[in-house]
Amino acid sequence: MSSTIVETSNLTKRYGGRTVVENLDLRIPSGSVYGFLGPNGAGKSTTMKMLLSLIQPTSGEVQIMGQPMTRATRRKLLGGIGSLIEAPPGYAHLTGAENMRLVQRMLGLNRQQVDFAVRAVRLQDQMGKKVREFSLGMKQRLGIAMALARQPRLLILDEPTNGLDPAGIEEMRTLLRRLAGDGVTVMVSSHLLGEIDKTANVLGILSGGRMIFQGSRSELMAASNPDVLITCSAPETAALTLHAFSARVTESGEVAVPGLDNRQTAGVVAALVSEKVGVYGVRRQEQTLEDVFMSLTAGGGL
Numbered sequence: 001m002s003s004t005i006v007e008t009s010n011l012t013k014r015y016g017g018r019t020v021v022e023n024l025d026l027r028i029p030s031g032s033v034y035g036f037l038g039p040n041g042a043g044k045s046t047t048m049k050m051l052l053s054l055i056q057p058t059s060g061e062v063q064i065m066g067q068p069m070t071r072a073t074r075r076k077l078l079g080g081i082g083s084l085i086e087a088p089p090g091y092a093h094l095t096g097a098e099n100m101r102l103v104q105r106m107l108g109l110n111r112q113q114v115d116f117a118v119r120a121v122r123l124q125d126q127m128g129k130k131v132r133e134f135s136l137g138m139k140q141r142l143g144i145a146m147a148l149a150r151q152p153r154l155l156i157l158d159e160p161t162n163g164l165d166p167a168g169i170e171e172m173r174t175l176l177r178r179l180a181g182d183g184v185t186v187m188v189s190s191h192l193l194g195e196i197d198k199t200a201n202v203l204g205i206l207s208g209g210r211m212i213f214q215g216s217r218s219e220l221m222a223a224s225n226p227d228v229l230i231t232c233s234a235p236e237t238a239a240l241t242l243h244a245f246s247a248r249v250t251e252s253g254e255v256a257v258p259g260l261d262n263r264q265t266a267g268v269v270a271a272l273v274s275e276k277v278g279v280y281g282v283r284r285q286e287q288t289l290e291d292v293f294m295s296l297t298a299g300g301g302l
């Protein structure tokens with residue numbers, strides 16, 4: 001069995017002359033929580049809709065569970081995928097239980113499957129309420145229960161934390177982790193790294209329709225190249241000496257030099273010493289994952 005549950009090659013979507021998803025090579029390992037990140041408009045929803053065959057790619061391929069998504073395989077493959085795209089589904093004037101019964105009938109499921117899904121999202125005590133009385137978080141969880149009822153191997157969730165308060169976000173995190181623990185692969189999108197970085201073990205970062213990073217959190221941190229900060233006797237002179245490296249003096253009086261590897265750092269220090277600048281200290285700027293994400297998506301790539 002393939003250890004990659006979703007794989008795309010050169011997946012591309014154009015609307016008119018505009019390319020909104022470009023040559024995407026997505027790799028979602030089986031059993032992972034895959035955090036699909038990118039600013040609004042980056043193309044996350046469009047990609048998810050292509051994975052679900054809701055829209056047709058302009059070019060490129062989608063493989064799910066080792067099989068290409070085609071007209072012939074579509075029905076079977078979609079049977080193994082649960083999804084929540086756009087606003088949570090569910091009829092507001094019906095109760096949670098009535099909504100779930102509709103799903104049960106539509107998909108030809110048994111009672112146990114529905115009960116399992118409702119328990120998985122911890123809604124079993126709220127099912128008598130009308131959906132219009134649900135909080136947004138409860139509506140999202142009901143939507144996930146609907147997606148889970150068919151016991152999918154893959155769950156695709158588009159921004160399930162959108163509009164949730166911090167407690168709701170935390171609840172969603174716990175739920176996704178639990179699902180992954182039960183063996184469901186979860187692909188979840190967000191425009192906020194902080195909302196999914198603790199849940200996801202693989203990250204895919206999209207910017208302007210292109211994948212600018214795909215890998216683990218630690219790979220993302222390793223791929224970043226934080227500024228080198230130099231404390232020295234004559235910051236202005238140092239910045240001038242290192243003008244070619246785009247050095248600048250920071251507010252705290254250090255000299256910040258971007259984009260240096262270790263060898264270049266040693267060269268820069270040697271250059272300062274030969275200019276008779278006293279070098280007191282050299283360190284890398286501390287970066288959070290959020291900093292790396294922000295600079296990646298702002299700059300458009302690694």
Ligand SMILES: Nc1ncnc2c1ncn2[C@@H]1O[C@H](COP(=O)(O)OP(=O)(O)OP(=O)(O)O)[C@@H](O)[C@H]1O
Binds near residue numbers: 020047
């Ligand atoms: N049917 C369509 N026709 C034309 N352009 C579209 C269509 N659907 C999406 N787009 C454009 O494609 C780009 C990507 O949209 P998409 O919804 O995939 O982004 P996203 O990353 O999911 O962002 P968001 O979080 O805001 O939904 C946007 O610029 C959007 O305007």
